[in-house]
Amino acid sequence: MIGIKFWSFFVISIIFGSLLWAQQQPHGVEPYTIASTYQKLKAQYPFVEPIRPLRSNKVKAKKNVVYKVDGTKKLRADMYFPKSGKDKVFPAVLLIHGGGWITGSKENLGVMAQHLALHGYVAITLSYTLSREAPYPASVLDIKTAISWMRANAEKYYLDPDKIAIMGTSAGAQLATLVGLTPNSAIYERKSPFSDEVQAIINIDGIVSFVHPEAHEEGKSAGIWLGGSRTENWKNWNEASPLGYVNGNSPPILFVNSAQARFHAGRDDLVSLYNGYGIYSEVHTILDSPHSFWLLHPWFGSTLGYTLGFLERVFGPGQ
Template structure:
């Protein structure tokens, strides 16, 4: 067989990085252009506290939070971020969110990166109750850590995104000011009774339809929903992209500020692994919502 032309290989070598980096479609319902990002700002140092329990002694399982405190001068209150990892509601650890937590801390956010109870041993709404407890715990420490509780946001990916969005829409301990969510399963009724969802809820859609609706963020969208920044891979087969597009449309229909950052050539896992552009756009979104100049 004849050898391929050298130019063909060079062309492929040039195209592969572009495919990996990819590009994105960025849709916005806010007045600010979706592509606008906050200007350069100096990073701040931060202090890492030792992991500490955020649940009371009588909680069904002891759960820890990892806290980063930015070294911002003065006595002014700072924004804070509650971070929740993914893993199908039954695996992974807060380690997955460490890099994002550090990025937020360098921008002046107090970050609280939490563990939560896993299915199938603990079923919905146990995980949501854990996050409610985490929010109450943060409020109790707001003065000591100089947190402005009116500027507490939620950040998560996959099942973590599901939990922070659900918390933001239904939370009783004080609603979140905004959400940055990637790979969000927004409507559990869309899944074909897959193992992870069935074990999370404790039954199939036919057996527990009300629980499926109650556990679906899209069910709770109304005009009081907090702003959401959503990022999602167009090639996601685990959580198909219509979870993001339909949820964005529901927020838009209720007049809620929302941005949708669709990552081309990305599946569920590569959307998180190659997330830098989405996270930077999401942080700019959070800055605008919190008026944090």
């Protein structure tokens, strides 16, 4: 009898624990990784291959460096450096992963960061607060804190504090563009003596407005991040739209886009504003490409090439 009671309790405990665990997981959120992207797209694009980590003795890495402490929570970054003399300083690129503001990880952009380091940049991939943990503007504040942290530690990490670019992919591109167009903004006020300004923006297939007519397909994941639907929380949807912050002091910007029109929302209007102010911009669309093209060959090479060309134009020849 005791044995039966024990096993009954044991089974009930497992079932209850499983239900509790399931309730704590993000519902309907699939993993967003290089591997999952390959599995999703290989049937439609049978010629693709997933990108793989670079093997080179010319790149150094420092993983899981804490850039922000908030109570008991620690946010971390992976850093990639050109392997050269310690007296040199390098332009820096901060990379923001995508995943609908709800999933994804800094590791998704590790291969891109390695290649940037190989070409003479300090490249940093970032973890930030996802929307299931805290909604907008938590992730924006994290990224701005990371830029200030980079400047505070510029000498330690051999980076040039006057040559910082921010690069994002998908939702990360929206975040990167928003951060890049709101330097030291009172809207996103933080306590730091170091500026969160960047000198260049690289937008890889991310929208630049949630309220533009072209942004009609943004829905559930944006609503989770922005605290309600467009009609329920217009303030956040409008406030988080980078397009509204363009001015004569905005930094140069590069767009690399897929053939999927929904991820271009607001781009052409932003470029038109840039042209009016005489600020440099570039737009490249990779024909017949899916979203998340930057995680797969043959499109990774084109994305890297456009990025390096833009950075050289903005910051000068690499080291």
